[in-house]
């Protein structure tokens with residue numbers, strides 16, 4: 001079978017899907033996002049807090065990767081990474097980004113766009129100290145996205161980082177940074193088996209959040 005036929009034969013949205021009534025949606029997208037997250041967890045969606053972060057550096061070339069959503073409040077969405085990573089460098093010169101969630105069990109997609117800023121050293125330190133030992137050890141390397149010339153270097157550096165953490169359990173990795181994305185627009189997308197997908201976009205205006213339905 002050709003790749004094209006293989007792909008064409010794969011079903012999409014062929015499962016019971018939840019409903020979404022945009023007319024009953026909360027006026028603030030943070031509330032709807034929180035509600036959808038709770039529903040995703042209750043529905044057993046796998047890793048609903050895994051989201052794609054898209055950034056672009058000075059060359060304008062889009063880049064993306066999957067990250068974990070660390071928190072969500074009235075300010076926006078929080079994620080943690082190393083400021084010296086590729087994404088950290090891109091955000092340093094172009095502090096705006098897009099986030100995407102796809103919950104295939106529910107046929108739900110959420111898109112968020114907005115400016116990004118570091119949440120502050122205290123938030124980053126707290127986040128770091130709350131992480132399991134293995135994650136803290138890995139973050140301590142402070143080399144994310146740089147070239148690994150010899151895989152043996154990784155094992156050696158992990159051992160050294162572990163020893164540093166054992167000697168000083170309150171050590172915080174220098175480059176570990178929690179970032180806050182403040183949404184300017186948020187789109188909620190609910191798949192429909194008949195392809196009448198429901199789209200609701202929130203846009204921040206000086207008067208507050210404005211909602212619009214979008215053609216699928």
Ligand SMILES: Cc1cc2nc3c(=O)[nH]c(=O)nc-3n(C[C@H](O)[C@H](O)[C@H](O)COP(=O)(O)O)c2cc1C
Nearest residue numbers: 050065066067068080081082085086087088144145
């Ligand atoms: C499910 C999943 C969760 C991830 N969570 C994070 C995370 O929270 N922070 C992080 O820095 N990288 C995380 N990663 C790794 C990133 O996708 C990426 O490989 C890494 O951050 C380097 O990205 P960059 O080179 O674009 O900076 C995760 C990957 C996956 C697949």
